[in-house]
Structures are given as C-alpha cells and as structure tokens.
Amino acid sequence: MAGPYYWNKTAGWFPVQSGYPVLIDQEAFEECCCVTFSQTWTFTDVGFIDGGQDGAYRAYANPGDVPASPWSILNNGLSLRLDWEDDDNCRSHNPYTQSATATCEIVVPRAMVMTVTWSGEGETQDPWYELMSLYVDGNLVGSAHAPGGGLGCDGGMAPVVSDPAPPQQVTLQPGTHTLFIDATTNDPLYHFGAWYRFDLSFADAP
Numbered sequence: 001m002a003g004p005y006y007w008n009k010t011a012g013w014f015p016v017q018s019g020y021p022v023l024i025d026q027e028a029f030e031e032c033c034c035v036t037f038s039q040t041w042t043f044t045d046v047g048f049i050d051g052g053q054d055g056a057y058r059a060y061a062n063p064g065d066v067p068a069s070p071w072s073i074l075n076n077g078l079s080l081r082l083d084w085e086d087d088d089n090c091r092s093h094n095p096y097t098q099s100a101t102a103t104c105e106i107v108v109p110r111a112m113v114m115t116v117t118w119s120g121e122g123e124t125q126d127p128w129y130e131l132m133s134l135y136v137d138g139n140l141v142g143s144a145h146a147p148g149g150g151l152g153c154d155g156g157m158a159p160v161v162s163d164p165a166p167p168q169q170v171t172l173q174p175g176t177h178t179l180f181i182d183a184t185t186n187d188p189l190y191h192f193g194a195w196y197r198f199d200l201s202f203a204d205a206p
Helices: 026-031
Strands: 005-008 012-015 042-046 058-060 071-074 079-083 099-108 112-123 131-136 139-145 157-159 161-163 168-172 175-184 195-204
Touching: 079 099, 079 175, 099 112, 099 195, 112 131, 112 139, 139 168, 175 195
Parallel strands: none
Antiparallel strands: 005 012, 042 058, 042 099, 071 079, 079 195, 099 175, 112 157, 112 168, 112 195, 131 139, 131 175, 139 161
C-alpha cells in the first residue's frame, strides 16, 4: 500500500500527503489529530543563476518543476532547506543578491501547538547578511542573520545568530494558518556554502 496512510476505526485506511490537496472524512481527520497542508508549499526566488535563469524572478509550487531551485522539501513537507549559491568575490560565481520566499497554509483540526525550529550558516565578514524572517499569520516568530566577524573570505561560514533563539512555539486555533519565510543574502559577497533549514512539529494544545 502506497503511503503515507492513517488508520481510523470508522473510516479505515485513508491517504494523507503533506504538500498536496487532500480530501478525507472529517470525523476521521479530527480523531487522528492529523495536521495537513491544504496546498503545496509555494516558493519564489530571484538572483539565482545555477538553473540558467541569470538572476530572473521565479514563482513555483514544486522545486522539482524548475532547474536548480535553492529550496528542498524534506520530511513529507514538514521541513525545508534553502541553499544559497556561492558568492561573487570569494568564489567568483554568482554576481547577484539572492532572495527567496516560501509560503504554506496549515490546517489544524483543533487547538494545537506548532513548534518551529530553524538553523543555518552565513558569512563571517559582516553580520547583517543572509537575513531570514519567519512569520505565522503575519506575526514575526523569529529572525536570523550571519554572525559576521570581519574574517573576509578566509573565515568560511558559521552558525547564524537568531532573535529569539529557536525553537519557538505558536498556538494555532482550529482552522487555516499561513506560514511565510522571507530570506535574502542582502548582497553578492562573502557567502559560500551558506544555508537555512526549517523544521515544524505539532502537538495538541494544553
């Protein structure tokens, strides 16, 4: 049997695929405490070149639909990874400032706590680069930036500095909620092998 599937005593086995539209029995949905994404993640990127787009803006629902997307969907849609392309001055590669967004609608059957964890690495030259902001229902949950340090190209990458520190928790009332991630290198310099990762988990609210 192809999966993922969930068992319900009244509905039997039924499929739930994170990242894709799902039609399921409402009673079964509520009993199993499932959380689902009502649509695919949607993404944008601009300033990237590895797919041959020479920095052009792109919008898409599946990273596999475009060449060399910086986004990767992991863990059945509960995790994302964003990989920045190497810079212009240290690696003579991408001459553009890179920016990317990810958006998803999350449906919960009752009050639940969503835990959001993120991590990443950015340049060790200046701190206000490789910027990231994460919002839930328009409210800022966390942000991060490169650590800086004045080390130039010799310093490599180091863990980003977050405010507040992850993980962060948000209580979601029953219904639909929007998660939005906005990130940018903020310049074309001093980042090579830089990245972000985001992980979501859910539990019933106390």
